[in-house]
Amino acid sequence: MGQRIVIAGASMGGLRAAERLRAAGFTGEIVAVGDEPHLPYNRPPLSKEALASEVTHEALAFRLRPAVADVTWRLGVPVVSADLAARAVRLGDGTELAYDGLVVATGMRPRRLPVPGPAAGRHVVRTLEDARALRAALRPGVNVLVIGAGFIGCEVAATARTLGASVTVVAPEDVPMRRPLGRDLGAALRRRHEGHGVAFLLGRTVRAFLGEERVTGAELSDGTRLDADVVVEAVGSVANTEWLEGNGLELSDGVLCDEALRVEGRPGVVAVGDVARFPNPRYDGVPRRVEHWSIPTDTAKHAVVTLLADLGLGDPPAGPFAPLPTFWSDQYDLRLQSFGAPVLGEDDIRVLEGDLDGEVVVGYHRDGELVGVVLVGMASAAARYRAALTRASVAA
Amino acid sequence: MRVIVDMNICKDHGQCVFAAPEVFQINENGKLVYVAEPDESLRDAVEEAADVCPLQAITIEG
Numbered sequence A: 001m002g003q004r005i006v007i008a009g010a011s012m013g014g015l016r017a018a019e020r021l022r023a024a025g026f027t028g029e030i031v032a033v034g035d036e037p038h039l040p041y042n043r044p045p046l047s048k049e050a051l052a053s054e055v056t057h058e059a060l061a062f063r064l065r066p067a068v069a070d071v072t073w074r075l076g077v078p079v080v081s082a083d084l085a086a087r088a089v090r091l092g093d094g095t096e097l098a099y100d101g102l103v104v105a106t107g108m109r110p111r112r113l114p115v116p117g118p119a120a121g122r123h124v125v126r127t128l129e130d131a132r133a134l135r136a137a138l139r140p141g142v143n144v145l146v147i148g149a150g151f152i153g154c155e156v157a158a159t160a161r162t163l164g165a166s167v168t169v170v171a172p173e174d175v176p177m178r179r180p181l182g183r184d185l186g187a188a189l190r191r192r193h194e195g196h197g198v199a200f201l202l203g204r205t206v207r208a209f210l211g212e213e214r215v216t217g218a219e220l221s222d223g224t225r226l227d228a229d230v231v232v233e234a235v236g237s238v239a240n241t242e243w244l245e246g247n248g249l250e251l252s253d254g255v256l257c258d259e260a261l262r263v264e265g266r267p268g269v270v271a272v273g274d275v276a277r278f279p280n281p282r283y284d285g286v287p288r289r290v291e292h293w294s295i296p297t298d299t300a301k302h303a304v305v306t307l308l309a310d311l312g313l314g315d316p317p318a319g320p321f322a323p324l325p326t327f328w329s330d331q332y333d334l335r336l337q338s339f340g341a342p343v344l345g346e347d348d349i350r351v352l353e354g355d356l357d358g359e360v361v362v363g364y365h366r367d368g369e370l371v372g373v374v375l376v377g378m379a380s381a382a383a384r385y386r387a388a389l390t391r392a393s394v395a396a
Numbered sequence B: 001m002r003v004i005v006d007m008n009i010c011k012d013h014g015q016c017v018f019a020a021p022e023v024f025q026i027n028e029n030g031k032l033v034y035v036a037e038p039d040e041s042l043r044d045a046v047e048e049a050a051d052v053c054p055l056q057a058i059t060i061e062g
Ligand SMILES: Cc1cc2nc3c(=O)[nH]c(=O)nc-3n(C[C@H](O)[C@H](O)[C@H](O)COP(=O)(O)OP(=O)(O)OC[C@H]3O[C@@H](n4cnc5c(N)ncnc54)[C@H](O)[C@@H]3O)c2cc1C
Pocket: A008, A009, A010, A011, A012, A013, A014, A033, A034, A035, A036, A043, A044, A045, A046, A047, A077, A078, A079, A080, A105, A106, A107, A108, A109, A125, A126, A127, A152, A240, A243, A272, A273, A274, A275, A290, A291, A292, A293, A294, A295, A296, A326, A327, A328, A329, A330
């Protein structure tokens, strides 16, 4: 009998892993288990294009290559536990599934604010259903309170403004997108948002939500009271790793992997996508999770080679996993692109081209060396900077 | 092999350019231009480009 690989999590990371397994010639059984009822779909538009128009699975679904036509998709059912020693997972419907190889691809879920108040009227944006519910609530003239000034919060703020809502953003940092963009660029982007009519109340958090059955407002840490018809919590995310508990793994922030993306010390188990915490020798070798859209594809490529080698079906990867992080964000007509690791160069930030209130290229340096670049607009310069960062070998 | 980019969806991300520079380019105006019938030898690169397009705007026929 052929070998079986179970993929836990049926989103982008899971799909890319399945594709890579087939591309590498794996002919055994592939079972992908996902707790969402849908085949894999694309999440970034959920705070952007799709939220602005219509949220349908049809428009967001990834194309399924013919090579993955024989993957068994077990959808709408979670993996509830795993016994890595016995090589088996248990599903929410009681099914036990034995495996030879396991791919951890369960991603993240939004963090919720632990503050008192009614639940109705509070939204997050991670799934199709989340975005659909928020879309239905975003009518012209409604008061939207966005909590969190990271990328998703700022994207939702921009989309809600475009749809005619009044928008206030509340967050503890002093400028939006403070990390990783830095204070000056964050402040410039704040001015853009304000130009579109978004109000910012920064340096504050939410103490309580107001209202009886549904949210009618919020009380902030400084005592300010705000009216709100719709609240969006965009305050970061939590890794979906509870199902891996009891196996002695390091799960404090995602699942800790080695530089081959193998779950530490567990041959035959690899992790891909947002949930994987891996060292990147391109930088300092400190294991980190990376919540970028490019990561499921990059990690799947490498992790599958590791997995098949562990199963005796191929050679191990030629070198360590050392991706160049890339990220983008769309807000109004602004396209932000980030390459490399701006966070590592926070102490030495320079404008390389353009100006902060127009199109701009910002460079982030460590020990005088360029480690990250963020472009606002300037699309035709992206390839040049990306190539420069790919070439740069950054020592720890 | 035929490449079709849905220009109503494409937002000139240029991710496809990194994957298959022989087929996709961003011109001086920041707009995507591409070869509609690339050589078969570029199939892997084009598949990769279709995968990495953030808007999933690229389809491959044939
Ligand atoms: C609104 C939004 C906007 C974004 N915008 C951008 C952007 O502009 N640029 C960018 O670079 N990145 C962006 N991202 C990030 C990007 O979408 C993610 O990095 C990517 O989706 C990660 O894919 P993944 O497969 O690792 O995880 P996920 O997509 O989270 O998939 C994990 C899957 O596993 C399922 N699952 C969880 N637990 C279990 C379990 N126990 N059993 C079975 N299944 C389980 C989940 O339901 C989910 O379907 C955005 C993300 C969001 C949510």
